[in-house]
Amino acid sequence: MAAQLISQAKAVGMTLVWSGIGSAILFKLVDIVIGLRPSEEKEREGLDITDHGESAGLPLKDGGKLGSHVFVLNGANAAAQGMHWSAITHQQAATPLTRDDVVMQRISAEPAFVNEMKARMHPGMTMVLTDAPLSPDKRSSKDFVIVTTG
Structure with missing residues (x-):
């Protein structure tokens, strides 16, 4: 054996x-x-x-710079109808501060992408928007990246 x-x-x-x-x-x-x-x-x-000959980026309606913003989706409360975004914004000192709702309105996206985002939205969701360069080893220097959990 x-x-x-x-x-x-x-x-x-x-x-x-x-x-x-x-x-x-x-x-x-x-x-x-x-x-x-x-x-x-x-x-x-x-x-x-x-x-693929396609761009996965989210174009800005007026061009220009976006800056860096972190949005957190909050649930409904007595003062708000439905969910709403709270934001933390970081911009260079020389750049005037942009209202967060204006930042959201500047972004355009294909309907299919918007529907995918809506399907994943929930209170506590965090969304980071930036036009700051990312490192090439992350392979997302010009792409929009969605990371979800669950």
């Missing part, structure tokens, strides 16, 4: 080594032939544009 167990353990070990070496060779071959990652230039421009 011990001999059979040792024999099977050797077979499992050889299978792991064989599949590991084979996978490494195929991995390297694919990397050489077509590449495993897009170029840094494509990542900076945004893969939605370079690969």
Whole structure:
């Protein structure tokens, strides 16, 4: 019985080594032939544009800068009809402060995107809007990123 167990353990070990070496060779071959990652230039421009010819960004109705804003969705209370946004805004000292409702009105989006957002809205939801540059390793330098939980 011990001999059979040792024999099977050797077979499992050889299978792991064989599949590991084979996978490494195929991995390297694919990397050489077509590449495993897009170029840094494509990542900076945004893969939605370079690969699909579409922009996933949310255009501003009047152009210009957006600034950085954090919105929190609050539930209904006695003073408000339905849910409403509370905001924390950060702008450079030389930039005049923009009212938060004006920031929201400047953003335009496709109806499908708006419907997706509405389906995920709930009290306590946090939304961050910024035109500040993000690092390229996050792959979101020009893209709009939605992160949800649950």
